[in-house]
Amino acid sequence: MKPVLKAAIGLASVLCIIGADEGSAQTGGGRGMMERFQMLDSNTDGQVSASEAAEWHETVFLTMDADEDGQLTREEYMTIQLGRGADPDQRGPRYAERQIEKDARFTMMDADGDGLVTQAQFFADGQLRFTTADADKSGSVTLPEFIAMRWM
Numbered sequence: 001m002k003p004v005l006k007a008a009i010g011l012a013s014v015l016c017i018i019g020a021d022e023g024s025a026q027t028g029g030g031r032g033m034m035e036r037f038q039m040l041d042s043n044t045d046g047q048v049s050a051s052e053a054a055e056w057h058e059t060v061f062l063t064m065d066a067d068e069d070g071q072l073t074r075e076e077y078m079t080i081q082l083g084r085g086a087d088p089d090q091r092g093p094r095y096a097e098r099q100i101e102k103d104a105r106f107t108m109m110d111a112d113g114d115g116l117v118t119q120a121q122f123f124a125d126g127q128l129r130f131t132t133a134d135a136d137k138s139g140s141v142t143l144p145e146f147i148a149m150r151w152m
Contacts, residue, residue: 037146047140050130057126061119072117077106 040048040056048056064072064080078099109117109125133141133149141149 033147033150034143037143040146047138047142048130048146049140050127053126053130053141054123057123061122065119070119072106072122074103074106074115077117078102 037048038044040052042052042055043049061072064076066076066079105125106117109121111121129149130141133145135145135148
């Protein structure tokens with residue numbers, strides 16, 4: 001197993017343990033969202049830079065890409081659950097709704113409709129999400145901007 005993949009799996013395990021409080025996320029934040037933000041903010045400067053966001057997306061992609069072929073099937077994408085969704089006993093009332101949203105996001109990322117999301121497509125989606133979240137166009141995302149976008 002690749003060292004980066006091992007690290008990604010370890011990070012995914014941590015995310016499963018400290019996952020966001022789904023009820024709090026619905027109302028604009030909560031402890032789980034702050035913890036996720038702090039994980040992305042690797043230099044602890046109180047904002048997530050484009051490079052920090054890119055590193056996060058790489059880690060998530062490598063975690064999802066079970067067969068390490070550089071692309072995600074819908075099954076690979078839907079199977080990995082971060083946060084409360086990782087534990088079936090901890091899934092909140094909006095889990096099914098979030099799964100529908102996640103499935104729709106896969107379809108959106110699969111721009112060519114071939115049933116696969118390449119690493120480039122996944123990263124382009126991440127970059128778009130970052131750019132959209134950076135409401136003040138400062139080149140970084142603050143905690144309020146992060147919460148407003150309800151990032152994963």
